Structure formats: structure tokens, C-alpha cells
Amino acid sequence: MMESSVPPGFRFHPTDEELVGYYLRKKVASQKIDLDVITDIDLYRIEPWDLQAERCRIGYEEQKEWYFFSHKDKKYPTGTRTNRATMAGFWKATGRDKAVYDNKSKLIGMRKTLVFYKGRAPNGHKTDWIMHEYRLESDDNRPPQASTHIISIFN
Numbered sequence: 001m002m003e004s005s006v007p008p009g010f011r012f013h014p015t016d017e018e019l020v021g022y023y024l025r026k027k028v029a030s031q032k033i034d035l036d037v038i039t040d041i042d043l044y045r046i047e048p049w050d051l052q053a054e055r056c057r058i059g060y061e062e063q064k065e066w067y068f069f070s071h072k073d074k075k076y077p078t079g080t081r082t083n084r085a086t087m088a089g090f091w092k093a094t095g096r097d098k099a100v101y102d103n104k105s106k107l108i109g110m111r112k113t114l115v116f117y118k119g120r121a122p123n124g125h126k127t128d129w130i131m132h133e134y135r136l137e138s139d140d141n142r143p144p145q146a147s148t149h150i151i152s153i154f155n
Contacts, residue, residue, distance in 0.1 A: 016100045020109035024150045043070040048129040065154040089118040109136050
């Protein structure tokens with residue numbers, strides 16, 4: 001089991017604004033994050049039920065929600081579509097993306113909600129696994145930060 005890097009009693013319950021404005025922004029800029037509690041994974045090579053609490057650096061107690069940094073996997077090398085398939089199923093987007101604002105009401109990112117389906121589209125079977133995918137919003141004069149996302153998964 002991975003040793004925890006947080007003090008006893010620590011609880012990690014960041015807001016959407018904190019996830020995007022602090023953690024994701026620093027990760028994308030390769031800046032140091034004060035408390036290293038979000039680990040890197042290749043989300044689309046792991047089934048959601050194989051995510052063990054020890055993959056996270058958040059305390060010792062049973063976790064119901066996990067946070068990861070993950071890179072976006074493109075469906076086609078030159079395309080813009082995202083590949084969200086695993087060996088056993090796929091993550092399907094639900095609803096509209098939710099805007100994430102900072103404390104000055106400036107748009108800083110977006111949150112996409114996805115549900116895991118076992119099997120192959122369009123005949124997959126819906127599961128109870130839910131993922132929130134956070135991405136930075138780009139400034140008008142530069143391309144979007146397409147590669148790194150924060151992933152929040154819960155069951």
C-alpha cells in the first residue's frame with residue numbers, strides 16, 4: 001500500500017474553482033503544488049473498479065471519490081474527438097458542460113460529467129460509475145490546454 005503523504009485527519013474536498021484554478025493550472029504550467037495529493041494515471045487503460053484507494057495520496061480511510069491527473073486520449077491522431085474507451089467499456093458524456101468561475105466571476109474552466117458503460121457503444125450497459133472531467137478554458141489568443149485534465153471519479 002502506498003504511504004499517505006497527508007497528515008492524519010486530512011480531508012480533500014476541493015471546490016470546482018480550486019481544482020481548476022489551483023491544481024490544474026499549476027499542473028499544466030509545471031509549477032509545484034504545495035500538497036501532492038493528486039496522482040497521474042492513464043485513465044483509459046484502467047477500468048473504474050480497478051482504481052484502488054492506494055492509487056490516491058489522500059489519507060488512509062475508505063474513499064468514495066478519487067482525483068487524478070490524466071491526459072486526453074485522441075480517437076484519431078489528427079482529429080479533435082476524444083477516445084474515452086477502456087478494454088471493458090466506455091465513458092459517455094451526459095448533459096451540458098458546466099462553467100467553472102473564479103472568485104471574480106471570470107471563466108477559468110469547464111466540467112464535463114460522464115457515466116461509465118460496460119460493453120461497446122451503442123449497446124453498453126450503464127453502471128454507477130460517474131466521472132467529472134475538468135479542463136482549463138483558454139484565453140482567446142492561445143490554443144486550449146488540450147492535454148491535461150483533472151478527473152474526479154466516484155461510485
